[in-house]
Amino acid sequence: MERKIYLDNASTTYVSSEVLNEMMPCFNAIYGNAGSLHSFGRSAMAIVDKARDRIKEGINAKKSTEIYFTSGGTEADNMAILGVAHAYANKGKHIITSQIEHHAVLNACKQLEKEGFEVTYLPVDKTGLVSLPDLLHAIRKDTILISIMAVNNEVGTIQNVKTLAKIAHDYDIIFHTDAVQAIGQINIDVQDMEVDLLSISAHKIHGPKGVGALYVKSGINFEPITFGGNQERGKRSGTENVAGIAGLGKAVELATKNHIETNRKLRNIRDYFLEKLSENVEYFQINGHPHQKSNAIVNISFYGIEGESLLMLLDLAGICVSTGSACTSKSLLPSHVLEAMKVPADIAQGSIRFSFGTNISKADVDYVVSELTKAVAKLRAISPIQAGRI
Ligand SMILES: Cc1ncc(COP(=O)(O)O)c(C=O)c1O
Structure with missing residues (x-):
């Protein structure tokens, strides 16, 4: 399956x-x-x-x-x-x-x-x-x-x-x-x-x-x-x-x-995801407050690529994420949130929101990071923008 x-x-x-x-x-x-x-x-x-x-x-x-x-x-x-x-x-x-x-x-x-x-x-x-x-x-x-x-x-x-x-x-x-x-x-x-x-x-x-x-x-x-x-x-x-x-x-x-227990689980899985991501992917930034933030939401800008293309490749691998806010994710307007946070437009357009649930296992995260690594490399290979130059 x-x-x-x-x-x-x-x-x-x-x-x-x-x-x-x-x-x-x-x-x-x-x-x-x-x-x-x-x-x-x-x-x-x-x-x-x-x-x-x-x-x-x-x-x-x-x-x-x-x-x-x-x-x-x-x-x-x-x-x-x-x-x-x-x-x-x-x-x-x-x-x-x-x-x-x-x-x-x-x-x-x-x-x-x-x-x-x-x-x-x-x-x-x-x-x-x-x-x-x-x-x-x-x-x-x-x-x-x-x-x-x-x-x-x-x-x-x-x-x-x-x-x-x-x-x-x-x-x-x-x-x-x-x-x-x-x-x-x-x-x-x-x-x-x-x-x-x-x-x-x-x-x-x-x-x-x-x-x-x-x-x-x-x-x-x-x-x-x-x-x-x-x-x-x-x-x-x-x-x-x-x-x-x-x-x-x-x-x-x-x-x-259950919010304390839920948060403990979410923090563990979020931290594991970020650790694995850092080991495998270069040139990205995490948007949002470094500490004062929900453990469920991670917003990442991958330099040199478009969030929509990344979302599509991940979707083909069975991984569901979003760009921008869900209710407006069908709009191609840049995220008003990232804009207000002064994230430059070329960086904002490579943004993906990963929002976790407590049903996600470390094995799921391993799979996500492996597909993400492949998808980011594929898109960067055809991108006119060099991620390392941003
Ligand atoms: C912060 C925030 N406020 C309001 C809403 C709207 O809630 P509902 O989908 O129940 O109308 C959402 C849904 O995305 C939300 O994230």
Whole structure:
């Protein structure tokens, strides 16, 4: 059988058997509408409530009612940014975010600009970190919201969210973080991090696609962006995706409970990969912060070649990786993250993101490095650019 090695876990993950077991009854035995008053409906609502409690526990929220279910990370980000902006527009119309956010945040901000809001997109340093002086400098009297992601999806850099949130609160500004890539990678404790809103998505943590959640600290207001039957306490209309929500609850429970062990495994495998790579391949750079980064994500620029061609050759060998961020990897635009980190365009175009899962063995890594070594050599042989000259 053809060998398949999946190194694109930052794009999506397989659904774990524990999560699947949790979801299965919701497709047939417990198929009620969670909004119905009869016993079928109450059984479905009990599942939704259980998932809400699990997420509350997993991220250490104070109350279950601080969790709102959404259709994924994108909707959670949109709901946070548009929702807070609309609710506090009478206080001010300025928002701060960073240049390396996911497009779910960036494009929500672009939408607000069309509505008359002003947005400052903070630069990052070459490791992908937002600087505190830059943030302080950007804050204005009319700033109502700061949104900075916890872990970057392309390079894995971990921001100093707690410090950034503290600064926001010193100026009475609401703080949101996109923690879609952070949950299961770093300890998520919304009270300790002092964040007001936090987005999560199930499919990055062995849950199903199309479901996520937004944590909103009690007392923080936000306007809904969907209108209908007033589910989720009027904040997110639409019949609850009971099976998806059950899966998300279990996935968050497992990801948060196991994150130390998961990280140990991921660090071992990531370090082994980098060690083998250094022994076999020349002329590459690792993008992202040297230490303050997710153990799951490694972004590497191979000098003198194109990432897309490398991706194709690896795919032929059964190895799945990505260039740029998954959601935009079909676009040929250079990565906005690497651009913001001032990675020169000719280097950025040779970039590949390897994102590991705990199911990867050392033997898998040996195979990946051996195929990678061959593919890089093949592409360099036909490249007009000499890798050693970059
Ligand atoms: C950091 C980040 N935010 C948001 C999203 C969007 O999440 P979803 O795919 O659940 O809409 C992603 C997915 O790639 C992501 O990596």
